[in-house]
Every structure is written in C-alpha cells, then in structure tokens.
Amino acid sequence: MTTTTARLHKVNDTWELLVDEKPFLILGGELHNSSMSSSRYMSQVWQTLADSGINTVLGAVSWEDIESREGEFQFTELDVIIEGAKTHGLRLIILWFGSFKNGKSSYVPAWVKTDPQRFPRMYIRDADGRLANSGVLSIFHDKCYKADARAFTRLLQHLRDNDKYRTVIMVQVENEVGLRFDSRCRSAVAEKAFKSPVPSELFKFIVTKRQNLHPDFNYYPGDYLETLGKGGRNWEEVFGQSIWTDELFMAYHYARYVEYVASSGRKEYDIPLFTNAWLARPGEAGAAAGGGTPGEYPSGGPVSTALDIWQRFAPGLSFLSPDIYTAPYSETCETYSHNGQPLFIPEQRRDAVGARQVWISIGTYKAIGTSPFGIDTLKPMVNHFVEAYKLLKSVSSLIIHARREGQQIVGFAFENPPLPGQVDATPEFTIGFKDYQVTIDRAFVFGKKAAGYGMIIELEPTKFLLVGKGFKAEWKSRSSTLPYTDIISFLEKSVDVETQELRTERVLNGDESNGGTRANMPNDDPDYGDAIVPVLIPARTGIAVVQVFSLPNEEV
Template identity: 55%
Template sequence: MTSPQLENHLPFLRKTGGAWELIVDNKPYLILGAELHNSSMSSARHMESVWGKLRAMNINTVLGNVTWEDIERDEGVFDFTELDRVLVAARSSGLRMILLWFGSFKNGSSSYVPGWVKTNTRRFPRAQIRDEHGSLTLSDSISIFHSECVMADIKAFTELQRHLANFDRQRTVLMVQVQNEVGLLGDSRDRSLQAKKQFNSAVPNDLVRFLSSQFNNLQEDAKEKLGRFQDTLSLCHPSDQRSWEDWFGSSVYTDELFMAYHYATYVESIAAAGKRAYDIPLFTNAWLPKPAVGGGLGNLIAAGGALPGSYPSGGPISNVIDIWHWLAPSLDFVAPDIYDADYTATCDTYKRGGRPLFIPEQRRDAHGARRLWEAIGSHLALGACPFGVDSLEPESFAYTAQYKLLGSLETLILRSRQDSKRTFGFYFDEFEGQQADKGPPIGVSFKEFDLLISRAFVFGRPSPGCGMIIEIHVGRYLIIGDGFKVEFKSRSATSTFTGILRAEEKSVQNTVTGALRTERVLNGDETRSGKWVNMPSENPDYGDGFIPLLTPAGTRIVEAQVYSIDE
C-alpha cells in the first residue's frame, strides 16, 4: 500500500533495514545542511546576499527560523509575507529548508513570543526562579503551568503549518523543528505559585506507571538519578498519591523530571496540532549539559553547565529523554545540539531504540566538519549541520570540501544504507607541539577482514584526517576521505597472509546513478607495495625526508580489493 505522504509527494521518514531515510520527491535524501544565525531569516532582503554563498558552500538544505513575533505581531492577524519571499528565494536557489519554529521558547527563554504575550503577564504568567541570593525573581520564560500561552502557540503553529501546506507546493520545506532548546534557565524548576502547587501535588499516575514498568529500560544516567524511585516503589503501590519529592526525593534531578514531564506535554500539544494541519516530519532539539563546568546558575549565554538550570532544565537531555519519547509521540525524533559533549556517546544516546539521528547544530569549524563523517558513516545520521554559517565565506568554511565530496557520493551512501551494507565513519583531530597523539589507530571488523585505520603515512607531522569506509562486497571496500591509511587483516584463523589485490583511485562519473570511473591504479609507493591504502592530505608533511614518496590527495575516493592466503 502506498503511503499518503508518497502519494502527495510530502517529505517523510522511512526505515529501510536498520537505517532511517528522509524521503524527498519520493527518493532518499541526504541532508548536507547548515543553520543560519538567528536573525538572518527575518529579512528576505538580507538573505539575498546569502543564498549564493550557501550554494558555493555545497549546502543543499538550509536551517532557518520562523518566529512567532514575526508572523503574529497582532493577535489573530497572521502575516507570512517575509517567509514566503524567503521560501521562493530558497527554491530558486536550488535549496531545501528545515524551518525552526521559535514559538514559546528559544534557548530556555521566551524572547520570540509576540509583544502582546510579553507585556501581558496576567494572561501569560512568567516562570519565577531563585536568584543567586535565594530570592524569587521573574524570569524571561513563560510559565508552562498555565494554559493561555500553549493555546496561543498551538493556534500560531497550526496557522504556520496550514500555510506551508497551501503555499509550499514544491515541498521546499522538508521538516519543522518545534521550539528551540526548551527548558528553564536560571533554576532547576519554576517556583511560581501554580508551579509549586503542581510540584507539591501527587505525581501523575501515568508517569509512575511508566517508570515502574520501564525503569530497567531507561538510560543509565536516568536510572542513577532516579534511584530513589525504586526504593519508594518497593514500599508502596504505583497508584499511591505521593508528591514529587515523596516519590523521587529532594534533588535538582527531581526538579528536572518535574519540568521535563510538563515541557514534553506542552510541546506535544503544539506538535500534535501542527501535524494534523500538515503531516511532515517534526522534531525538537536539546541544549546539552556541559559536564566539565560547575553548576552555577549565573548569567549563561550558550555553553551552560552541569546542573539543571545551568542548561535548560526539563529539556530532552539523556536522563529524561525517555520521558520525552513517551509523552511527545508527535515528534518524529529528538535531536541533540552537539558542541562540547562527547560526540560518539551523544549520537548513541539519541539514536537509541532504533530512532532517527539528526544533528541540527554543531561546531562550524574543522573540528565539527571532521565529526560529520562519524555521524554519516557510523551513526547513519540524516544529517549533521553546523550553526552560524552565513557569517563565513565559502573558502573559509570547513565543510565546503567535505560537502562537495559527500554530495558527489550521496547516491552510493544512501544505496549502501538501503542494502544494509556496513559503513564506518571516523576522524583524527590535530595535535600540537609535544602533545600526545589524540587519535590512536581505530580497529573495525567487517565480514571477513579486520581493518586498522590510522593517520596517513608521512615523514613529518601527521595531519588531521576524516572519512568513511563502505563495504561494497566481502573484501571489497570504498574508502573515502583524507589524512588516514587503512591496513587489512583476515579474520580467518588459518590465514597466513593478507594483502591488497587491487586499489583504484575513483571519481564520480554520474552523481544520479552513483557510477564511478577509474582515474589511477594505485600500487608501489601509494600502497606501500600492497601493505595499506594511504589516503594522504592535500599537503603531506615531508619533515626531514627528501625521497618523494608522498603524493597529495587526489579525488579522495579509493576502491580496494583485499585477499588472504590460508594454509
């Protein structure tokens, strides 16, 4: 049976084998995305100078915000003129878009609500937080314990979705993010009267039942921080009427769970209404804790800290993400914004349970660009997008070359996912002076061979590197990237020798079909006579060496066939 999205050519998510695909124009689509600065899309005229740069950066998808204050300056009067101009310009530039709805919340505050919401605190009460002296103060965040703001946000977001359904017939918009990094900054929970009343009331029975039945399946840090719950449960029944502190103890993590329950419920109400109006993929994103930083709740800008309130308390981070998945089913996935957090562990957390992985924000420098390959190659991400790219030039943008290479190989990468072929992405960071190499060799096992990936062979100082490997067939690999080398070893217990049968430098002849063309046959110095496949950087360091054994990166694509001798 054909899905309604397929019949209507709407973008949608589909799982094929073990990989999620974003289907656009009825075929899989790899997001080579980037997010704009917050104020860029408020003006179509400003964006006129940006579109060309984005195309030159080899971006195919632009993440940009549409704000409540811009589309509903007067209550009940909606104006999409500026947004429409932006969408038309994106379309004529050959770019797709992911819209970010800055509604009730953006980065833990309510700075993008319309003026008629900001100034009417009786109708739209604010959250109250403790200041550094312990005194209650008004925050710049709407309290989620009142219904007026969520109802107004539902109305505005539904109007946006309806407008997209009618105006965006070419399906320029692929997905919509619902709010941005929700949660409460400055305190672990809302201290307003209505919030305190809820906190001191009985925990909703559905949450107690969920935790009692699913506790062993929660994230490990959730089980650690909610350990008191199991002790309490052993002494009473899930239907018992107990307050939040009675069930979970007195801690900032109890506060965070309380806020997460209500934020997830709030966002779900908005997402569900929006999805009824226009059924394209919806998600929300998470501002992650920064464990290396203390928990002070001072004047925070973007980095945050380790304790709830130093990052937005109640947002969908790892120890409450299971609550979010349960309470917000209208969201197709939850997406992490990765700046300082452990990249691998974060990707593992957000794709846990076989969920789609998408990274709407990450570093825009070379550090971030290298990690793109892990996201795409190892975690099968829909995309991993740097933030704030429109203030850079294409030649200084670290992703320009990476996106060019990935874009040329999009068909092959997506086909490998459809065929459930093993792929592996990796990176090696730079290291300076006398620092120890932070990129030790990486071992990975494929069907019949173990591969050892290490920095590219040079006489001098090794460069950073990144790339991915696709297992085309048993013993046959497509090796993509630069700054590394790959060695092979048979997994057979009786093997006495493993070597490279043939290595060919390839280029993409047809991006639509994925057809490759052989540019060179590699042997001798380029493979250490069959010992490894060396993927050099653009400027390999000769150090004190003078024999010209090193060649710079070419197409950055090599197909290698490996063999072993068994005795």
C-alpha cells in the same frame, strides 16, 4: 521539485528522509537567528550558500514576526524566502521560535510579553534565595501553550497551502527548551503541581519501560519503583529531594507543552517535526552550550536524563535532536539514537573540527543529516564544510545504497596529533568487519601527521569503499589460519554525476600502498618532512576501492 510532502521512512534498521519520494541526505547549514527575518538579507546570501555544498538551509520563523498583532498573521517575508531557496536549488527546515528559544521567551510577540496576567511567567530562586521572575512563559498555564499552538498551526497551514513545491522538508518545534538558572519553576501553580501526586501515566510508563530506559535516567533512589507502585505520592516522596527530581518534573511538563503545540500543527500538515536539545556538559557551561546540572543547562529539556520522558510524552515529534558543541560527539550520536529514533544534528561546530565530525554521524550512526550553526557569516575561504559536503554529496547515493543493503559503515575523524605529553583524543582504532579487522589511523607521512576524516564501507567481505582524506587503513584476516594479508587492487575512483556509478581514475600501487600493506588516503598537502624521495602523492578525488586477500603459511 514535486508536490510530495517529505516523510520519514525506515528501511530495515535505518531511517531515511524521503524528499520527492527519494532518499535525501541532509547536508545542512543553520543560519544565524535573525537571518530569515529579512528576505532582502537572504537575497544576498543565497548564492554563497548554494555554492558552499549545502543542500538544505535551516532558519528561524518567529512567533513575533508572523503574529505581531494578535490574530493577524503575516507570511510575506517567509513566502519570498521559500521562493529564494527553491530558485537556488535548496531545501528549507524551518525552526519555530515560539514560546521558547534557548530557555528564554525572547521571540514571543509584544502583546504576549506585556500581558503577564494572561500569559504568566515562571519564577526561580535567585542567588540570594529570593523569588525572581524568569521572564519565561509558564508551562503550567494553558493560555500560553494554546496561543503558541494557534500560531504554529497557522504556520503549518500556510506551508501546506502555499509551499506548492514542498521546499520546506521539516519543522523544528521551539528551540532548546528548558528553564535556566534554577532546576524547576517555583511559582505557586508549579509548587502545587510538584506537591501533587506523580501523574499515573508517568509512573506507569517508568514501571513498564524501566528495563529500556536510558542509563542516564537512573538518578533516583533505589526504592523509587517500590514507592511508585503505591501511588498517591508527590514528586519528592517518589523520586527523592534532588535537582534530578526537579528536572524530571520539568521535563514531563515541558514535553506535554511542546506536544500540544506540535500535535496541533501536525493535524493540519503532516510534515516531520522535531525539537532540539541544549546538551549538558559538566565543567563547560557557556552562553549556548554545556553546564553540569539542571539550571546550568536548561532544566526540563530533552537531554539524556529525560530523553525517555520526551519520547513518551511528546509523540507528535518524529525525533529529538542534539546540538553538539562541547559534548563528546560519538557518545552523543549514540545517545540520540536511543530507542531507534532517527538521528539528525541541527546545530554543531562550523569549524574544521565540526566538518570532520560529520563523517562520524553520517557514517557510523547513519544520521539523516547534519548542520553547522552560523553558516551565513562563514567566509567561503575558511568554510571547511565546502570540501566535506561536496565529497559527501558525490557519494551520497552510495551511502544510501549501503545503508539499505545493510552493508557495514564506519565513519571517523582524526584531529591534529597531540603535543608531547598530551593524550591523543583521536588515536588509531581497529574495527571488525565480516572477514577482516581494519586498523584506521592518520595518513602516513614522512613529516608531521595531520588531521583527517572519512568513512569505510564494506562492499563485499574482501572489497571496501574508502572515502575521505588524511587516513590510512590496514587489513588483517580474522582467521588465525590466514596470517598473510595483502592488497589485490587499490583503485582511485570518482562518481559519474549522471549515472552515479563509480569510475576508475587511477590504478594505485607501489608507493601509494607501501607494497600492498596499506591503503593511504592522503591529505591535499602531505608533509614530506626531510624525505629526499617524494613517494607521497597529494589527495585528489578522496574516493578509492580496495580489494584484499589473505593466505595461509606454506610448508617450507
């Protein structure tokens, strides 16, 4: 490890995180909320984390832990934790639990919690329409964001001066911000702001950038642009009376609040900063994910309807990240690549489904990294990320090279086949490469098909790198004059740890390619069904290089 601060770097159209000035693919795991409050607890899990294949740990540092008494800062536990990560060869991403965590202010110090006159709270309408204290720090009072910013700045100053080996590579600012149980704050100061003219910087931004706004932004009346141009109108006069107007109002003020905190810290230590989003998911409201309308999910957070507002009014953040639990995975990756920002997934499912989905974000969407939540209580024998991350780690240099060279990459995940009468949520699909259409599906078996995952990289127009298990690929020339396609070679590969070069393990043919018609990348235990001849082989390295050719019809 060196003393170079991690930074984001763009090569062509692809973002990279440079750690020690080298491209670094984050194979992360997020701890439970309270894990990093104790270095003694962490000493018991470091080795298990290191053995699981992750290279980066995400963990919380809370305001109440570092400033339990106003103006007195304590970083002893954090320093021991940073040393523990370094000793085990792991990097850290710190999650700042300051004013907001999952739409609440549960991690602010006691001296803030117990002084509502100095640190006012936001108010909501309860089920009976009465005003109720939300318990959440007000985004409309400067004493709140200034106190948060002071603590955050001291944290970043401490990292700058004491994290000598730059073990910490990024910092998340707050966690899943937004107001829950109402679409906007109803306090007197918030009502005054809501009834005041829409800030000129906001309507100028919308008018100027309206052609490039995310499609989900368009929840407002068709004539709002005309109304905007007149100026001097309040939020409802411009955008109409709706929960979407409320959300826009809250997003603008939340973004400015978080920006104040982030930019204050970044002035002291220029490390990549980001914040994350609790995603909307109609019909699937839960304790920490989903909800169809603002207030069911935290209103004002960086969801798709407000993504542009956050990108414009929180420029101190390097990017905005989705926490993907119930939302459509590919669609969400597409959304959070909006305006070409880096894609990073700090929270997602930690089960087998989540372990398969990372191949989509890292493959197709060129994510700088992924991270399942609750990694420290996941038993090694049921941790599906062990296999996924170890395979990704082995080919990470190849992925980075392909991105830099502009080689086409497609990542995918297949879930277990549906029951009769059910719709297949992950059916076979065909992707177009330069000279070939490639159809990708679950691996061929004689018995019951199973889940699978992987990615395909086009090395050359006729040469492809296949990584993963439980899928098959079939090629067809895109030229109508070349109707016959076959496989020239199908080589099982592994990666030399020292040189990072591919080396051939076996030359596959015959049964493994069905006579040259497909490349089958089997699972560890393929189902033979009732087949008498065991022509299927189990997975081994999960890496192969396939070269194909096509021919015209001959005159006969």
